[in-house]
Amino acid sequence: MAIREQESRKRKKMDASGLTSFFREIAFRHPLEQITFLCIGTDRSTGDALGPLTGSRLLEHGFPHVSGTLPSPCDADNLEARIAEIPTGQIIIAIDACLGPPASLGYFLTAAEPLRPAQSVGLMLPAVGHYSLAAIVDVNGPRPYRTLQSTPLNRVMGMAGQIALAAAAGFGMDDRKAFQE
Template identity: 80%
Template sequence: MAIREQESRKRVKKDAAGLVTFFQSIAEHHSAEQVTFLCIGTDRSTGDALGPLTGSSLVEHGFPNVVGTLPSPCDADTLVNRISGIPAGQIIIAIDACLGPPAALGCYFAASEPLRPAQSVGVSLPAVGHYSLAAIVDINGPRPYRTLQTTPLHRVMVMAGEIAAAAAEGFGLK
């Protein structure tokens, strides 16, 4: 997914501290048991590893329903099948790494709407999530695959940890 400032009118730009409020607003309406975190990405690309890293951390925090972890990533090849395995009635929070403008690097875009995974690399996948969180892991440019391959792992790991910690705090699991 690529975020462009003009396309993000419904998405609210947040820093790490603002994520807690985002998750608290979801927790006001849905318990942790009613929510499935859909953490999209692969462990084969540093920039795209945000999803599986976040998913594994969410499991460590005690969230009961997480799809997309390091041992079992939810990537472009498995996304449709993994979505079909989520029980009906679950509220899906989709989380994905994305590329964006320089001013948004390291920020998050939260929304009460689905996200479209893999837009930045030109892959057509279905929009997913009742809520979504796009993490700007690097700057959008002419070679998105290369950019995701060379994104600093430290940045991705810090952002994944911030998301999981904010979710745990927002849902009262911390």
């Protein structure tokens, strides 16, 4: 789970329709071969499954460098090892779930800066990413772990699909399957 909305003024709040331009700007600056998607989260919590669900969808769209999928999640236990596996020179797009205010539910926070995974639940993990995308999957409250456990899976799956479709469109990937869904 990534940083909260109010913690960075450099983050842009947008709905799914704005994500394509976020990815298009990255694609304009960096070739696809230089991009690694680092999709953070675990499949053991519905709210925090956004990362591995997104990673799996990105692979389905044909992205060559993705770390963090349903079969092989990138979570708090292995984040530092996963970061170390990424070759030097790669541009990292970090993707994670987060909690936010009620009015922001279902929105995305994007930035040309790193995000801090698990900050909302009190863990101190390294900031990661040249670019970051945090999906506000549920409302922040006094019990973030419980909130993540009870986050509707349908919402998380929908947001993961929106991210993957926007990335494919932004990078100009010819993915007829994605547009048939």
